Amino acid sequence: xxxxxxxxxxxxxxxxxxxxxxxxxxxxxxxxxxxxxxxxxxxxxxxxxxxxxxxxxxxxxxxxxxxxxxxxxxxxxxxxxxxxxxxxxxxxxxxxxxxxxxxxxxxxxxxxxxxxxxxxxxxxxxxxxxxxxxxxxxxxxxxxxxxxxxxxxxx
Amino acid sequence: xxxxxxxxxxxxxxxxxxxxxxxxxxxxxxxxxxxxxxxxxxxxxxxxxxxxxxxxxxxxxxxxxxxxxxxxxxxxxxxxxxxxxxxxxxxxxxxxxxxxxxxxxxxxxxxxxxxxxxxxxxxxxxxxxxxxxxxxxxxxxxxxxxxxxxxxxxx
Amino acid sequence: xxxxxxxxxxxxxxxxxxxxxxxxxxxxxxxxxxxxxxxxxxxxxxxxxxxxxxxxxxxxxxxxxxxxxxxxxxxxxxxxxxxxxxxxxxxxxxxxxxxxxxxxxxxxxxxxxxxxxxxxxxxxxxxxxxxxxxxxxxxxxxxxxxxxxxxxxxx
Amino acid sequence: xxxxxxxxxxxxxxxxxxxxxxxxxxxxxxxxxxxxxxxxxxxxxxxxxxxxxxxxxxxxxxxxxxxxxxxxxxxxxxxxxxxxxxxxxxxxxxxxxxxxxxxxxxxxxxxxxxxxxxxxxxxxxxxxxxxxxxxxxxxxxxxxxxxxxxxxxxx
Numbered sequence: 001x002x003x004x005x006x007x008x009x010x011x012x013x014x015x016x017x018x019x020x021x022x023x024x025x026x027x028x029x030x031x032x033x034x035x036x037x038x039x040x041x042x043x044x045x046x047x048x049x050x051x052x053x054x055x056x057x058x059x060x061x062x063x064x065x066x067x068x069x070x071x072x073x074x075x076x077x078x079x080x081x082x083x084x085x086x087x088x089x090x091x092x093x094x095x096x097x098x099x100x101x102x103x104x105x106x107x108x109x110x111x112x113x114x115x116x117x118x119x120x121x122x123x124x125x126x127x128x129x130x131x132x133x134x135x136x137x138x139x140x141x142x143x144x145x146x147x148x149x150x151x152x153x154x155x
Numbered sequence: 156x157x158x159x160x161x162x163x164x165x166x167x168x169x170x171x172x173x174x175x176x177x178x179x180x181x182x183x184x185x186x187x188x189x190x191x192x193x194x195x196x197x198x199x200x201x202x203x204x205x206x207x208x209x210x211x212x213x214x215x216x217x218x219x220x221x222x223x224x225x226x227x228x229x230x231x232x233x234x235x236x237x238x239x240x241x242x243x244x245x246x247x248x249x250x251x252x253x254x255x256x257x258x259x260x261x262x263x264x265x266x267x268x269x270x271x272x273x274x275x276x277x278x279x280x281x282x283x284x285x286x287x288x289x290x291x292x293x294x295x296x297x298x299x300x301x302x303x304x305x306x307x308x309x310x
Numbered sequence: 311x312x313x314x315x316x317x318x319x320x321x322x323x324x325x326x327x328x329x330x331x332x333x334x335x336x337x338x339x340x341x342x343x344x345x346x347x348x349x350x351x352x353x354x355x356x357x358x359x360x361x362x363x364x365x366x367x368x369x370x371x372x373x374x375x376x377x378x379x380x381x382x383x384x385x386x387x388x389x390x391x392x393x394x395x396x397x398x399x400x401x402x403x404x405x406x407x408x409x410x411x412x413x414x415x416x417x418x419x420x421x422x423x424x425x426x427x428x429x430x431x432x433x434x435x436x437x438x439x440x441x442x443x444x445x446x447x448x449x450x451x452x453x454x455x456x457x458x459x460x461x462x463x464x465x
Numbered sequence: 466x467x468x469x470x471x472x473x474x475x476x477x478x479x480x481x482x483x484x485x486x487x488x489x490x491x492x493x494x495x496x497x498x499x500x501x502x503x504x505x506x507x508x509x510x511x512x513x514x515x516x517x518x519x520x521x522x523x524x525x526x527x528x529x530x531x532x533x534x535x536x537x538x539x540x541x542x543x544x545x546x547x548x549x550x551x552x553x554x555x556x557x558x559x560x561x562x563x564x565x566x567x568x569x570x571x572x573x574x575x576x577x578x579x580x581x582x583x584x585x586x587x588x589x590x591x592x593x594x595x596x597x598x599x600x601x602x603x604x605x606x607x608x609x610x611x612x613x614x615x616x617x618x619x620x
Contacts, residue, residue, distance in 0.1 A: 066260065
C-alpha cells in the first residue's frame with residue numbers, strides 16, 4: 001500500500017536528512033499544517049484561514065510560559081524580571097487570541113493586532129538574553145507577531 | 156539533495172494516498188510531534204514529557220471553541236445549549252492545563268486530572284450530536300482526556 | 311462604641327431607605343470602594359489607581375458569563391446567538407485586563423483600550439434585549455467600558 | 466431625605482471610627498455584600514449562592530497577580546521564585562473558578578475543589594515571607610480556599 005512505500009522511502013532517507021526537515025518538506029508539499037497529521041479532525045474546519053495563526057499563538061503561549069518558568073530557575077533571577085513579566089502578558093494574550101479566532105469572533109482582528117504588539121515587545125526583551133529558552137521564545141514571539149499582523153490586516 | 160528526492164517521491168505518491176496519511180506516516184517514523192516541523196524551537200525544551208499532552212489540550216481547546224461557535228449557528232440552537240455550555244468549560248480548563256504544564260507547575264497533575272473529567276463530559280455530550288463539528292469535537296475531547304489521564308498518572 | 315451607634319442608626323433607617331442606598335452613601339463619604347469593607351488586605355496595595363477599573367472588569371466578566379448562561383436557557387436561543395458570542399469575548403478580555411492591571415503590566419493601557427471597545431460592542435448588543443440579565447449585563451459592560459477608557463487615557 | 470440624615474451621621478462619626486469599619490457594620494446590617502452598593506445590577510442574579518465565592522476568587526486572583534509582580538521587584542527575587550510560580554497557578558485557577566461559577570457550570574464544584582487545594586498551597590508559601598504583599602496574599606488565598614471548600618461541599 002502507498003503507506004508502506006512511503007514508509008520504506010523515509011526509512012532509507014532518515015540517515016541523509018533530519019526528521020524535522022523530512023516533515024517540513026512533506027508538509028509544504030501536502031499543503032497541510034504539520035500538526036494536521038495526528039489530528040485529522042482539524043481537516044474539516046471552517047476557520048482554515050485562522051489555523052496558521054491559531055497554531056502560532058499556541059506555540060508562542062507555550063514558549064512564553066516555559067520561558068517564564070525557566071527564568072525563575074536562573075541564578076540571577078532579578079536580571080530576568082522584565083522578561084518574566086512580559087512572558088506572562090504574552091502567554092495570556094496569545095491564548096485569548098487563539099480562542100477568539102477559534103470562535104470566529106467579530107473582534108479577532110483587533111485582538112490579533114494587540115497580540116502582535118505584545119509579541120513584539122516580549123520577543124525583543126527575550127532576544128536580549130543569551131539563554132536557550134529566551135532565544136527560542138524570541139523566535140516564537142516574533143513569528144507569532146508576524147502571523148498576527150497578517151491576520152489583523154486580512155480582508 | 157535529500158529534500159528533492161523526498162519531494163519527488165511525495166509528488167508521485169500524492170495521487171495514491173491522502174496528504175494527511177502521508178504526514179501521519181512520516182510523523183510516526185520520525186517520532187516527532189507533527190508540529191515540530193515548522194517550529195524547531197520546540198525541540199530543545201525541558202518539558203518534553205508534557206508536549207504531547209500540551210498539544211492535545213490546545214487542539215481540544217480549538218475544537219471546543221469552534222464547536223461552540225458552530226452550535227450557535229445551528230437552526231435549532233436550543234437543542235445544543237448543554238453542548239455549548241460544556242464546550243466553554245472544556246476550552247477553559249484545557250487552556251489552563253496547557254499553560255500549567257508549559258510552566259512545569261507543581262499542580263500540573265491535579266489540573267490534568269480535572270481536565271480529563273471535563274473532557275470526558277464534553278466529549279460524551281458532543282458525541283450525541285450528528286453534526287461534523289460535534290463529532291470532531293468529541294474525538295478531540297476523548298483524545299485529550301486520554302492524554303490527560305496519562306499525565307495525571309505519571310510518576 | 312462608635313460601631314454600636316452606627317448600628318443603631320442604620321437599624322432605625324432601614325425602614326426608610328434601601329440597604330444598597332445606605333451602603334452607597336457610606337461608601338461615597340468614606341471614599342473607599344465598597345468591597346474594601348470585607349477585604350482589608352486591599353487597602354495596602356500599590357495599584358490603587360487601578361482598583362476601580364479592576365473591580366469593574368471583574369463585575370463585567372461575571373455579568374457576561376452569567377448573561378451567556380442565561381441566554382442559553384431562553385426559549386428562543388437562536389435570537390440570542392450574537393449576544394452569547396459577544397458575552398464570551400467580553401468575559402475573556404475583561405478577565406485578562408483585570409489580571410494585567412493587577413500585575414501592573416506595561417501593556418495595561420493598550421489592553422484596557424481594546425477591552426473598552428469590546429465592552430461597548432457587547433453592551434450595545436445586550437441592550438437590544440429586554441431580559442433582566444441582558445439589561446443588567448448592558449449596564450455592567452457600559453460602566454466597564456467607561457472605566458477602561460479612563461484607564462487607557464491616564465498619564 | 467434619609468440619605469441626608471445618614472450622610473450627616475457618618476460625617477460626625479468619621480473621626481471616631483475607621484471608614485472600613487463603618488462600611489463593615491453597614492454591610493453586615495444590610496446583609497448585602499459590600500460591593501453591591503456601587504453595582505446594583507448584581508442584586509438580581511440567580512447565582513446568589515455563588516456570589517460570595519466568586520468575589521473571593523476574584524479578590525484572590527488580584528492578590529496573587531499583584532504579589533507575583535511585587536515579588537519580581539524584590540531585591541532577592543530568587544528567594545521568591547516558588548512564590549511567584551504558585552501565584553501564577555493560583556491566579557489562573559481562581560479566574561477560571563469565578564467564571565465557571567458565574568456560568569452556573571455543571572463542573573463548578575469540582576473546579577472549586579481543585580481551586581481550594583491550589584489556594585492552600587499558594588497561601589502557605591506566601592505566609593512564609595514577611596513582605597506586606599505576601600502576607601496579604603496569604604490572607605486572600607486562605608480565605609478563598611475556605612470559600613471554595615464550602616462551595617465544593619454544597620448540596
